[in-house]
Amino acid sequence: MTGGSTGASGTDGGTTTGEDPRDAVMFDQAATAVEAALAAGATYADARVVLRRHERLHAQNGELEAVTNTDDVGLGVRALVGSSWGFAATSELSERAAGTAGAEATATAKASALVPGEGLHLADVPVAQDRYRTPHEENPFDVPLDEKVEVVVSATRTMHAVEGVMVATAHLVFWDTEKWFVSSQGHRIFQHLVESGCGMDATAVGERETQRRSYPQSFGHVETGGYEVIRRFDLPAHAPEVAQEAVALLSADDCPSGELDVILESSQVALQIHESVGHAIELDRILGWEAAFAGTSFLELDQLGSLRYGSELMNITADATIPRALATFGYDDEGTPAQRVPIVDEGRWVGVLSGRDSAHLVGLEPGGMVRADGFARIPMVRMTNVGLLPGDSSMEEIISETKHGVVMATNRSWSIDDRRLNFQFGCEIGWEVKDGERVRMVKNPTYTGITPNFWGSMDMLAGEEEWVPWGVPNCGKGQPMQIGHTGHPASPARFRNVRVGVKA
Amino acid sequence: MSADATTPLEELADRVVALVDAHGGDGREVEANVTVSRDRHGLTRFANSFIHQHVGEDTVTVSLTAAVDRRSASASTTAVDDASLRDLVERTLASAARQPVDPHWPGATPPDAVDRVGHFDPSTAEADPAARAAGVKAFVDAGPELRAAGYLDSEAMWVAFASTAGQRAAGSSTRATLDGIHQTDRSAGAAHQTSDRLADLDAGAGGELAADLARRSADFVDVDPGHFEVVLGPEAVSTVVTFLSAYGFNAKAHLEGASFAQLGEPQFDPSITLLEDPEDPRAIGLPFDAEGTPRRRFTLVDEGVTRALAHDRRTALRADTTTTGNAVPGGQSFGAVPFNPRLAPGDTAPERMVADVERGLLVTQFHYCRVLDPKTQVVTGLTRNGTFLIEDGEVVGAVGNLRFTQSFVEALSSGRVLAIGDDDRLAAGEFGPGMVICPSLRLAGWNFTGGARG
Structure with a gap:
């Protein structure tokens, strides 16, 4: 068959x-x-x-x-x-x-x-x-x-x-x-x-x-x-x-080291969302159900509705109804309809990714986010399209208003701790920006930070024209391991005073 | 269920080969490798000190790699009725026939006798959910005031291989793993045990170890990042060995210039000897690889000198050498990797390693490691589940988790390995249990580039 x-x-x-x-x-x-x-x-x-x-x-x-x-x-x-x-x-x-x-x-x-x-x-x-x-x-x-x-x-x-x-x-x-x-x-x-x-x-x-x-x-x-x-x-x-x-x-110069502004192109913003927001807001992880494998979350449920996750530009939704996005479907794998759930509202943490069991446990509405990797795996909480709603700027405007920073594009390495707080990302390529202009290509660009501090430093966000529903087809979670397909719509953004150029 | 449960799988493999052979003739050269595997896996998962997910699967998969006039394609299916198998063969051959010629197609695997290796335990293959739950209870009970999480699983695989060139192989393996943590509100400690026999796991002892690490870590203090001498426990060393193996001793990566490995060069400290050792009695796995080639012991690093790479038949053809029996399913893209790397032990007890450190860190486990550049083996990751400060030869307390950015090759280079432990065992690394056998290591330096809180 x-x-x-x-x-x-x-x-x-x-x-x-x-x-x-x-x-x-x-x-x-x-x-x-x-x-x-x-x-x-x-x-x-x-x-x-x-x-x-x-x-x-x-x-x-x-x-x-x-x-x-x-x-x-x-x-x-x-x-x-x-x-x-x-x-x-x-x-x-x-x-x-x-x-x-x-x-x-x-x-x-x-x-x-x-x-x-x-x-x-x-x-x-x-x-x-x-x-x-x-x-x-x-x-x-x-x-x-x-x-x-x-x-x-x-x-x-x-x-x-x-x-x-x-x-x-x-x-x-x-x-x-x-x-x-x-x-x-x-x-x-x-x-x-x-x-x-x-x-x-x-x-x-x-x-x-x-x-x-x-x-x-x-x-x-x-x-x-x-x-x-x-x-x-x-x-x-x-x-x-x-x-x-x-x-x-x-033959490019190495990425400078120090505290600089970081301008991320949209696919790197997408991975930043995946690691430092998407996994952190999984209700099963918050409840400790994933503790032994990839860890828990720095989020605690009594902070839901009050915790400052990022700057006021930060609006995140988990939306399984976005056309073309990878985690768009009709129903999740326990029969809950696809829906749009607010996660971060003007920088404030307001929502989680949940299933029928975890939602009942904490008294929330189930979000329709439970899926399985094929027939042979048990359904579990998985990200849907966890995306950053667009702002009103543009990549070119962000660069033009940056005194000294690095544009970083396309992920090369990613690592985050077992509470989804401390991350370090490497990108394939960077461009140093001085006085509003790209002045040179740089290699081995890396940046590191702490989740709420980093998102709190986001002060410019590109608009709908540069908003891409990026899809990540290789998200690992669970034991036995399941590979999930997740979506992360995002546009370019600027983050202030970030530690860049981490070296061995 | 015994190791002989491969018989119906062997018959299935022969049927697929016969279906392929029926498409030969009329001037076409049709070749194929066929693998039929049955995987019976049960996993008992616990969190917050109770079992919350308890799963089992029993699946059969038929995998076919075929070539028509050296044009190749692969397919697999879990549907094994006659119509599905015929469909599998016809679709795969049709797909292959429409490809360009595959310049690296090595031909169907020729006959090469496979010695059965006894990494199979019938009682583990038969293990039921109650047996695993009993182990979980022993682990959880070791820390009544703590929160326990993890899994205990048991798995049996039966695999039959057949090729149109006449190779036949059949084998079976079992594995059981305990991987758990105990947690306080501020800390965690872990225990990992893997064996081919479920009965070998001592879940109670694992629980005691994890609980002890968690309790001792509860009052951790943060230390400033920097360059530290380190004692790495077997789990941390396992991650290092896994990265060296997957990205460095991978012959495809070497052919493409992305590997650090330089054959014949003293790239490591003379105390380092690394084997690919499927014949070790503790090793997990089958006696042949995904191409049906027998798997045998060979030396990757001999007293610090890089001696060999892991090959499959494709890379062996490209490098004008012979396969080492390290083909993995889907390896055309990623290449061949050692399945059972074993870092030879030394003669230093782990306690002696700590006693010899003036100031350094004891690291039990790494977490979320990712390679920044495979050629330099610069990797970033964090410590987890127990990191301790050593001063004047004694563990003086726990420290918060740290981020590192470190070249794994450089860390093991000449003069940097200060001692090798006598505590080698199967250890769980970044990519899971059941692969690496290794001891603890004392290393001269490790580059910690940040605390977990900044």
Whole structure:
């Protein structure tokens, strides 16, 4: 059984009413798992049948290096007993396997009673029976392979032809995910999500260093949508500039060290949001549920509504309804509708990322932010499109009003502590700014800071024209590890008196 | 469930090879490597001193890399019915046939006998949720006034490999890991244990260790960042070894000029010997790699001199050498990496290392490390779960977490390694448990560039 069908009702987007001939089988198997979980003693259960198809093309130095197709097909069922979720997954799609998985999920949850806590309960959400499809113009799996190959091969050939470029790579990625969700409260939701992305980079190698430039951002950029995303970003057209900048960096001066103003281009702002806001506002992390792995959060719930997170220019929302953004969907993986939740309002912390269990625990409305990485992982709180609303300035205006600073673009390294407070980022390229003008390119730009201090120093923010719904397709969280797809709309911004140029 | 549970997987692999072979002839050269794996994994996760997520999965995956006239493509599926397997083969071959010629296609893996390595424990493969929950209880009970969090898991993998060139291999492995912390309101301490046998884990002892570290760290003070002599515990050393392995001893990175490694050069202190050692009795994993090549012990660094790189068949072809059996799934893009690096132990007890430090830091674990430049191995990250100040040979108290920016190669260079511990064991590094076996290290210097609060 393979995924990849776009169904018969077109790709006009949003919630649709068309039936799918596979519905009966898929919903029935999910329902079988749920019923088995309840019969075994669960107080609540839900199940997802998921067909996920992934294609990746990777080229290097003008040659195609890999074309990989992955089909993940299976069922995952979640059962609540007391203070614990039990979860079971099987790659066998059959009534028998579904029933076994449902019973195992409950048995697993029951085994948790040896180390019990307070009972978990679920916040109420509307019981939906609905369908949702990602709006897209061109099914990426229908585009001829030769055409896709030519994009990555030609882009890397162009970059590699530039003298000094040692390695040029490019990739295209596509996901086509169909999922049938059933809950013991009556949900029956079908969703068909389509995601497309691309990226390329050129690496120049010096005697004791490497320098890299990437486009559109490091590790690529992904959106919800079809092959039109690839056409819009047009890798081959940008290949010469990317390669030339990588080579130029080898002979550039090092980023100055000290306290300077930092001007971040939008994709670096996006990663700054991801690490220092997105993870910090996950309610499960705040509650300590992720403590042993990536850590907790500096945020405490009694500060919700009062804590100053940043300057008054800082307005953050978690919005799963933004067109094209990577974490846009109809419903999360526990049947809560996609929604827009205020997180930071004029610098004040006002919201969290939550699921039905965590929201109930602290008396908040569930935000519809619980998703799973395929059928074999338990749904958990994941960022949706956690973005910074645009300001009214522009990159050029920000530069013109900066006396001494560094423009930094495109992430190269990222690290943050286990409370989401102390971060250090490296970017691929920088430009020193003096008296309102870019005066020179600099390499190895890094900056470090403390989350609320840093956001509190943001005093200029570019507007809607430079606002990009950046997508991050590689967010790791949870044990077992899950890879999440998150969105971070952002525009360029300036931060005052930041420590830059950290060196070994 | 025994190690012999690979039999149905071997039959499945043979069926896929037969389907591929059926597409040969008419002048086309059709080749393939097929891997069929079954993963049975259970994980018991706890936080705030109770079990909150308890999961299990049992999945079968068929992976196929095929070439038609040296044009290659890869695909995998979890659907293993006849129609799905036929679809997998037909789609992959059709995809391959439309590619440009792959200049680095090394051919399907030829026959090479695989000696089964016994890293499989039947009782671990059969472990049920109750067994894991009992371990969690022992860990949690060790710190009744503290908050415990972490996981205890058990995993079994059965894998069969078959190629159109005649290679056949089958193997199985088990792994169990305890990874937990105890927390006060101001501090945390961690314990990590990994073995191929769940019964080897002593969760109660792990809980005692983590609780002790948390309690001793509760009254930490901040120290100014700067250059410190350090004693790194096995978990911290494991992260260093992982970065050296993934970015440095990776033959693809070396071919592309992005690795620090210079074969034959004394790049490390003479006390450093690093092996890739799947044959160590403590090692976790299968006896063959993702290309079906047998995995054997070899030396990466011999008494400070860089001697070898990890190769798969693609990089071996490019470098005109032979594979070392280090292919990873999807490795065409990333390259080959050591799976079981083992840093040879010394003869110094960890307590002796501390006693020999006039002023320095004892670091138990690193956190969120990221490489700034793979060629220099400059990495930034933080300390976590127990960092202590050493003065005049004694641990005098805990310090707050610190950020570092440090070249890992430079830290291990000649004259910088002051002592190597006799406490080598499987240690969990930045990218998880079950890979690196290493001891503690005493190093002359480590560059801390900031406190966790600024």
